[in-house]
Amino acid sequence: MELNQDDCNGVRIVTLRGRFDAHEAPQVAAWFNEHLDTPNLVVNLEGVPCVDSTALATLVQGMKRCRERGGDLALAGMQAPVRVIFELTGLHRAFTITPAAEDAAASLLA
Amino acid sequence: MSASTTGGIGTAIDALRAVWLAEGATGFSLAETGDGSKGRSPIQAATPSDLIAPLIASGVHGELRVVGPVTARSQRLAGDAALLAGRLAAERELQQLTAELVTRQDQLMAVIDLARTTRRQLSVDPLLQTVVAEARDLTDANAAFAVFEGDLTLCIGEPPIATTLSPGLRALASRVENRGRPVVLSGGDIGLADWGALSAVPIPAGTGIRGMLGVANRGNAPFNAGATKLLETVGAIAGSLIETAVAHEQELARQRLQREMELAGSVQSTLIPRVFPAAPGIDLAARFRPAASVGGDFYDFVALDGGRIAVSVADVTGKGMPAALLMTMARTALRGAVRSGGDAAAVMRRMADDLYDDFSGLGKMITVFLGVLDPERRELDLANCGHSPVIHCPSGATGYLLEADDPPIGVLSELSPARKTIPLGPGDLLVIASDGFSEAEDESGAFFGYERLIAEVEHVRDRRAEEIADALFSAVTRFAGSIPQSDDQMLVVMKGQPE
Numbered sequence: 047m048e049l050n051q052d053d054c055n056g057v058r059i060v061t062l063r064g065r066f067d068a069h070e071a072p073q074v075a076a077w078f079n080e081h082l083d084t085p086n087l088v089v090n091l092e093g094v095p096c097v098d099s100t101a102l103a104t105l106v107q108g109m110k111r112c113r114e115r116g117g118d119l120a121l122a123g124m125q126a127p128v129r130v131i132f133e134l135t136g137l138h139r140a141f142t143i144t145p146a147a148e149d150a151a152a153s154l155l156a
Numbered sequence: 157m158s159a160s161t162t163g164g165i166g167t168a169i170d171a172l173r174a175v176w177l178a179e180g181a182t183g184f185s186l187a188e189t190g191d192g193s194k195g196r197s198p199i200q201a202a203t204p205s206d207l208i209a210p211l212i213a214s215g216v217h218g219e220l221r222v223v224g225p226v227t228a229r230s231q232r233l234a235g236d237a238a239l240l241a242g243r244l245a246a247e248r249e250l251q252q253l254t255a256e257l258v259t260r261q262d263q264l265m266a267v268i269d270l271a272r273t274t275r276r277q278l279s280v281d282p283l284l285q286t287v288v289a290e291a292r293d294l295t296d297a298n299a300a301f302a303v304f305e306g307d308l309t310l311c312i313g314e315p316p317i318a319t320t321l322s323p324g325l326r327a328l329a330s331r332v333e334n335r336g337r338p339v340v341l342s343g344g345d346i347g348l349a350d351w352g353a354l355s356a357v358p359i360p361a362g363t364g365i366r367g368m369l370g371v372a373n374r375g376n377a378p379f380n381a382g383a384t385k386l387l388e389t390v391g392a393i394a395g396s397l398i399e400t401a402v403a404h405e406q407e408l409a410r411q412r413l414q415r416e417m418e419l420a421g422s423v424q425s426t427l428i429p430r431v432f433p434a435a436p437g438i439d440l441a442a443r444f445r446p447a448a449s450v451g452g453d454f455y456d457f458v459a460l461d462g463g464r465i466a467v468s469v470a471d472v473t474g475k476g477m478p479a480a481l482l483m484t485m486a487r488t489a490l491r492g493a494v495r496s497g498g499d500a501a502a503v504m505r506r507m508a509d510d511l512y513d514d515f516s517g518l519g520k521m522i523t524v525f526l527g528v529l530d531p532e533r534r535e536l537d538l539a540n541c542g543h544s545p546v547i548h549c550p551s552g553a554t555g556y557l558l559e560a561d562d563p564p565i566g567v568l569s570e571l572s573p574a575r576k577t578i579p580l581g582p583g584d585l586l587v588i589a590s591d592g593f594s595e596a597e598d599e600s601g602a603f604f605g606y607e608r609l610i611a612e613v614e615h616v617r618d619r620r621a622e623e624i625a626d627a628l629f630s631a632v633t634r635f636a637g638s639i640p641q642s643d644d645q646m647l648v649v650m651k652g653q654p655e
Contacts, residue, residue: 067595068642096603099591103473106567107519130606134544135523136560140567 049077054151057086063093068100078108085117086154090147092123097131109141118142120150164247172236182224209237213244259382263389266294270393280401285310287394295383297371303329304367317351317372324348332356333365338384343372352376357388360395369394420450420480427487433459435531438580439651441621443629451644452479453590456487458494463532466494469525469543469588469648486511486522500528501575504539508565515566523564525588534652537577541565545594545606547613551583555610580652585617592643596632604635621649
């Protein structure tokens with residue numbers, strides 16, 4: 047899975063491309079660790095066709111850390127199969143979810 | 157033709173001289189011409205009547221000279237020269253063999269010594285320390301050092317050659333490791349001008365060279381071939397001992413992990429009930445197949461008043477002993493919450509309150525499906541925190557996935573007050589599985605997934621609960637093929653029996 051980083055008005059965005067599962071989760075966890083100083087993060091899931099429970103756990107951890115620092119983690123660009131998983135597990139209630147990364151960044155700054 | 161050959165050659169020359177003198181010669185001598193300085197007999201002035209025969213042996217040039225009134229005996233003198241040459245060659249060979257023998261003996265002593273002192277050491281660092289000390293002693297060097305796996309492991313000497321891995325030493329280590337052969341050089345070549353002579357050899361461990369062992373002297377005289385050969389032997393021994401030590405450490409780690417998994421597995425199997433309470437009118441089956449690394453899934457049945465039964469299925473994040481501990485914590489909280497009464501949503505809220513701080517603090521979460529089964533009313537009152545897949549097949553309608561009311565416990569500190577009741581009349585079916593089913597992978601890396609699971613359930617929905625459970629396990633086993641199970645697989649099947 048590829049990770050690409052971007053910045054939008056002080057909000058850091060990581061764009062993921064490829065399957066996000068137990069093998070790839072440590073990469074994303076490491077990225078979160080590198081950005082402990084930034085309270086507002088966006089994970090762009092446009093290029094992610096599926097996630098598993100380890101991926102969900104990693105995103106939850108990232109989100110909680112952001113909230114502890116007074117910010118938030120938003121998820122953008124979810125593909126339909128991934129959206130389904132979030133709804134089945136009730137996790138869509140736990141995250142700020144937007145269609146596009148720019149909207150996510152804007153909503154975090156609002 | 158040095159002092160050490162006095163015995164053999166000297167006797168032979170004396171014997172030959174005696175014969176020549178007896179036949180009228182006045183002098184018989186051997187003079188070295190090609191091999192430097194040590195002439196043995198005084199040379200008298202050559203006169204035209206002297207007989208001379210060249211003597212060539214093992215690259216040494218000399219000549220036999222007979223002085224005096226003997227004539228036409230040059231053939232005999234040549235014969236004597238050949239004899240002496242052969243003798244010299246033999247003596248030289250003997251010298252070399254002796255020297256080699258001494259070297260071999262030194263090496264053997266080194267091997268025995270090293271083996272003895274390192275016999276009890278099964279970890280790498282103490283081993284390297286001993287090896288470096290032995291290297292210095294055996295070669296009588298001022299200092300010794302070892303670089304292993306890119307680190308300057310040890311350096312001894314007064315003073316030691318370095319305290320950190322300098323670029324020069326690092327380059328030397330690369331060179332030795334790539335060549336796989338010793339390198340003899342002067343310290344000035346690698347920025348260590350105080351050290352006139354260095355000798356460095358590889359430490360071969362495993363399938364490649366992993367380090368370098370070296371010795372150094374302050375003086376300029378280079379280490380000779382014998383010392384380097386000895387060092388090379390020590391390096392080879394070190395490599396083989398390190399291989400053993402590393403294998404030992406890996407085996408210990410593997411055993412520790414296995415013990416942890418066994419312990420976690422026995423905790424898990426203690427928590428999971430083998431006996432199901434009777435629920436008249438409800439066909440109940442529960443099946444569990446743990447993965448090799450224990451995954452934190454469990455189910456539970458608690459008998460309540462009025463013949464009701466609390467059925468729960470849960471999945472903790474993580475594996476091994478940590479997951480087992482969290483499972484235990486969760487089951488205790490669950491049972492406590494269940495016994496305090498109330499509907500499924502109330503029980504869930506109580507359980508979540510109990511666990512939230514600990515789970516959240518640990519960065520963990522737990523999915524929980526809780527159903528309070530009322531066989532008399534043929535109803536299931538349910539609450540679900542993040543658990544999936546849960547497949548509901550109402551009688552006469554297509555199966556669909558039931559959504560959780562809230563995220564897993566540990567994610568949010570507050571739960572929504574949702575409650576839901578579904579009927580379990582004749583033909584109504586509920587299958588609660590763990591994600592070990594939907595996330596099972598096949599050889600191509602594809603997931604079993606939700607669609608396939610629903611399709612399988614639909615296919616067998618008319619069978620009895622036990623048979624449905626069997627069929628689902630067979631389906632996922634077939635799908636996975638040769639890929640080993642990586643997560644626990646758990647199923648609870650509840651079906652309303654016909655009137």
